[in-house]
Amino acid sequence: METKVPALSMRHITKRFGSKVVANKDVSLDIYSGEILALLGENGSGKTTLMNMLSGIYYPDEGQIYLKGEPVDISSPREAFDLGIGMIHQHFKLVDVLTAAENIVLGIENEGRLNMKKAAARINDICSRYGFEIDPSKKIYDMSVSEKQTVEIVKVLYRGANLLILDEPTAVLTPQESEKLFAVMRNMKKDGKSIIIITHKMQEVLSVSDRVAILRAGEYICDRITAQADTQELTDLMVGHSVTLNISRPEPVRPKDRILVKDLTVRDIEGIVKLDHVSFNARSGEILGIAGIAGSGQKELLEAIAGLQPIEEGTIEYVEDDGSRESLIGKDPTEIADMGVALSFVPEDRLGMGLVGNMNLADNMMLRSYRQGHSIFTNKKAPAELAEHVVDELEVNTPGIGTEVRKLSGGNVQKILVGREISSAPTVLLTAYAVRGLDINSSYTIYDLINKQKEKGVAVIYVGEDLDVLIELCDRILVLCAGKVSGIIDGRNAVKKKIGAMMTQTEEAPKGGSDE
Amino acid sequence: MNNKTPLIHITRRMDIGRPRAYAYRAAAIILAFIVCGIVTMVLTGENPLDVYSAMFTGAFGSSRKIWALLQNLAILLCVGLALAPAFRMRFWNLGGDGQVLAGCIAAAACMMxxxxxxxxxxxxxxxxxxxxCAGALWGFIPAFFKAKWGTNETLFTLMMNYVAAQLASFFITSWSKDGSAKIGIINQNTQIGWFPEIGNKYMMFVIVAVILAVLMFIYMKxxxxxxxxxxxxxxxxxxxxxxxxxxxxxxxxxxxSGAICGLTGFFLVSAKDHTLTTxxxxxxxxxxxxxxxxxxxNPFTMILTAFLIVFLSQGCNQITTALELNSSFGDIITGIILFFIIGSEFFINYRIHFRKSSKKEAA
Structure with missing residues (x-):
């Protein structure tokens, strides 16, 4: 190893934001040709910032980047491309109305006229070389998330990238799609490309990478050869102290039907069917997991129950303790609360829906409670106390309750939101991607909180994307595919492969899919 | 080594703290006056100190001028207070003029x-x-269309200004007794419908504005x-x-928002002008x-900003008359000062880093 010159090295890189925040501190990192390096770290440990300095989005305050031993300066994304560095971001940067090929050649300056035929041929060449499946003439808006991601990767390769950076690429993929991506990554590795992958999922780190580099609080901690590492060691290094990595699954407490959904059908504004005759029941003291590819109707399902989504057909009923039923159809969140239904909802879009980014912690706590009482004035004392309580209880890292929520890191934002939602002693808790973007430590805090709610007899509906977690945490798992229920299975006997298959096809629906 | 480090780069400040933010704003105003002085000397050859003293005389030269300043400040503040809740809601109400004028029309009609x-x-x-009610109606119409059909409130409120202006001119023509397209002072002899003076004829608006500011502060907060x-x-x-x-x-x-504009219109007609013009x-x-x-x-900060604007406009009027300068010159001065004040917000929110000199790094 010592004799080999790294494809790229970073030396003593420091990056500050403002005078107080140090995102990266004296980081030195090497990546070799033909290597897949996993970059591991908690939220806010500076992974994305570090990578953004390679892709020309940020410029380091101190330190130097070397490409094949030569010092280089990367002060714009274009310069990064010229040096053969390409980054695939979490949010795709594609033009919807253009085809794959058009998106791929977009922005490349060439002599003479643009020859789309030649371009398409080169794209096909790249695809066959690495095993991508892509139709160059397909429009982006017709594509699935995984196809869009493929276009992003091919775009980077088309521009001659030798170093690829993938920022949490599997967050939006099914297990099968992830496997495909990993196969492609291995092919690229064989071809001598260097790949840096940022991910929170430990199994992926272990299965795809050659080496793991760990960042903690902006500093480089160490690296490990993947073959000699295990989940526990990597997690401990990442967090800085020893953590237990078990999701417990207590037995359901006296489960009783709480929410009954029958033949629920929902169309979006454009008239596209988002939910197609969905039927299920959610029980108290139980966690019902919802699995599915992103956009299979999970959002609409939760919002329909929460009174935020107009529905076309079907019934949603809430079952009281005494067995009486009340319909939730056609009621908005206020009316549902007025009925005495304690329903809490942790939406996917935390800062755009669950919280107000520009308001401080205390004012965000007030969102749920400000209507209480007949006075025309708001009661600011109770929300402030609640904020203090949540900060203490969930160990939220914040300068104070007067801090604006948008200034907090993702994990802390989520703790505030979940803390508020469970503080009202709900009987139903809806959560959408509760741990998306959270590091392993914060994720386990959230699992714990959800389990505690379950033990209190709350009916929990947990929409998730990590199948391993769904299988470990949930009592039952409902699998959605394109708005239809492809089955409801017992979490204790669930097999990941089978869920993955059910996510992509509805035919083998054994029960639950009520197409009468 | 890093010879391609950008010369300057800009980062967002985390939190600057109040005292420093105000220090920046104060510095901006001082800087603005210095630049105004230089511009004045270069463009007109006048001694900038003369210009400033003329501005000051224009604003505070006599007790009548002070009262006029206070009244203008109060009127502007009333309209600003009316707009504040709409803007806080990100509803770009550019129809303040129309809403006030609607109030004026209704008031004049009642008095006549x-x-x-x-x-x-x-x-x-x-x-x-x-x-x-008239002001509230003028505010309600664009709000209703926005709420119901998602129309763009910026254009809608803006156009409602023209509708109000045309209505005013229509009513003025049809109500004027001699067909002169002027209404004149309404009930000049009887003073019927005139709002009673408190203290002097300027005082009323000041009281209204102060009460409104306090109420609006409580309402919003x-x-x-x-x-x-x-x-x-x-x-x-x-x-x-x-x-x-x-x-x-x-x-x-x-x-x-519209109702407060209408209220302002009422006081304009009933307590101040006693007439209706477009x-x-x-x-x-x-x-x-x-x-x-x-x-x-912030309603209380608005007192300061309204003061600044009124002071500038009254001061600039004085410059043009006292120093016999073109009236555009006053606008130039106002423009420069506003530019600096708005510009200071940039330095409060962002920080500029300069490249460290290479000598330092070598040492």
């Missing part, structure tokens, strides 16, 4: 056609209610309505998620936008 029919006290009360306005302004999705009826809040807030609002609906924005919608 109901005088004699009602006892004076009752007439004044009816006039006030009519003006408030401590009431449930005020909280709903903030939530809707920050994120409509969050508002819906917690069960706020967004349409209702939009319409309610614009009713309030230009009596004088673009305050737009100037008030600057007042509200500069103050970040």
């Amino acid at each position: 056609f109901l005088s004699g029919a009602l006892p004076n006290v009752l007439l004044i009360i009816v006039t006030l209610i009519a003006a408030v 401590y009431t449930k309505h005020g909280y709903e306005i903030s939530v809707v302004g920050e994120s409509e999705r969050t508002a819906r998620y917690i069960g706020i009826k967004v349409r209702k809040v939009i319409i309610r807030t614009m009713l309030i 230009t009596m609002v004088g673009g305050r609906g737009f100037t008030a936008v600057i007042v509200a924005w500069l103050a970040k919608f």
Whole structure:
């Protein structure tokens, strides 16, 4: 190893934001040709910032980047491309109305006229070389998330990238799609490309990478050869102290039907069917997991129950303790609360829906409670106390309750939101991607909180994307595919492969899919 | 080594702290006056100190000028206070002019056609209610269309200004007795429907503005309505998620915004001008936008920003008459000063780093 010159090295890189925040501190990192390096770290440990300095989005305050031993300066994304560095971001940067090929050649300056035929041929060449499946003439808006991601990767390769950076690429993929991506990554590795992958999922780190580099609080901690590492060691290094990595699954407490959904059908504004005759029941003291590819109707399902989504057909009923039923159809969140239904909802879009980014912690706590009482004035004392309580209880890292929520890191934002939602002693808790973007430590805090709610007899509906977690945490798992229920299975006997298959096809629906 | 480090780069400040923010703003104003001085000398050859003293005389030269300044400040502040809740809700109400004028029309109509029919006290009360309703109606129409069909409120409120102006000119023509397209002073001899003077003829507006400022501060900061306005302004999705009826809040807030404009119109007609002209609002609906924005919608800070604007405009008038300069010169001075004040916000929110000198690094 010592004799080999790294494809790229970073030396003593420091990056500050403002005078107080140090995102990266004296980081030195090497990546070799033909290597897949996993970059591991908690939220806010500076992974994305570090990578953004390679892709020309940020410029380091101190330190130097070397490409094949030569010092280089990367002060714009274009310069990064010229040096053969390409980054695939979490949010795709594609033009919807253009085809794959058009998106791929977009922005490349060439002599003479643009020859789309030649371009398409080169794209096909790249695809066959690495095993991508892509139709160059397909429009982006017709594509699935995984196809869009493929276009992003091919775009980077088309521009001659030798170093690829993938920022949490599997967050939006099914297990099968992830496997495909990993196969492609291995092919690229064989071809001598260097790949840096940022991910929170430990199994992926272990299965795809050659080496793991760990960042903690902006500093480089160490690296490990993947073959000699295990989940526990990597997690401990990442967090800085020893953590237990078990999701417990207590037995359901006296489960009783709480929410009954029958033949629920929902169309979006454009008239596209988002939910197609969905039927299920959610029980108290139980966690019902919802699995599915992103956009299979999970959002609409939760919002329909929460009174935020107009529905076309079907019934949603809430079952009281005494067995009486009340319909939730056609009621908005206020009316549902007025009925005495304690329903809490942790939406996917935390800062755009669950919280107000520009308001401080205390004012965000007030969102749920400000209507209480007949006075025309708001009661600011109770929300402030609640904020203090949540900060203490969930160990939220914040300068104070007067801090604006948008200034907090993702994990802390989520703790505030979940803390508020469970503080009202709900009987139903809806959560959408509760741990998306959270590091392993914060994720386990959230699992714990959800389990505690379950033990209190709350009916929990947990929409998730990590199948391993769904299988470990949930009592039952409902699998959605394109708005239809492809089955409801017992979490204790669930097999990941089978869920993955059910996510992509509805035919083998054994029960639950009520197409009468 | 890093010879391609950008010469300057800009980063967002985390938190600057209040005292320093105010120090930056004060520095901006001082800097603005220095630049104005230089510009004055170069363009006109006048001694900048003369210009400043003329401005000062224009604003504070006599007790009449001081009172006129206070009254103008108060009128502008009233309109600014009316706009503040709408803007806090991110409803770009550019229709302040029209809403005030609608109030003026209604007030003038009551004073002309109901005088004699009602006892004076009752007439004044009816006039006030009519003006408030007219302003509220002018605010309600764009709000209703926005809430119901999602129309663009910026264009809608803007166009409502022209409708109000045309209506005013129509009524002036049809109400004028000699066909001169002028109404003249309404009830000049009887003073029926005139709002009673308190202290002097300027005082009334000052009192109204102070009361409004206090009420608006409490409304925005401590009431449930005020909280709903903030939530809707920050994120409509969050508002819906917690069960706020967004349409209702939009319409309610614009009713309030329009009503305060109408109230301002009432006092313009009943307490100040006692007539109706198409230009009596004088673009305050737009100037008030600057007042509200500069103050970040804080009613008490708006007193300061309104003062600044009124001081500049009155001072600049004096420059042009006293020093016999072209009237555009006053606008140049106002422009420079506003430029610096708005520009200071950039330095409060962002920090500029310069490349460290290479000698230092070598050492």
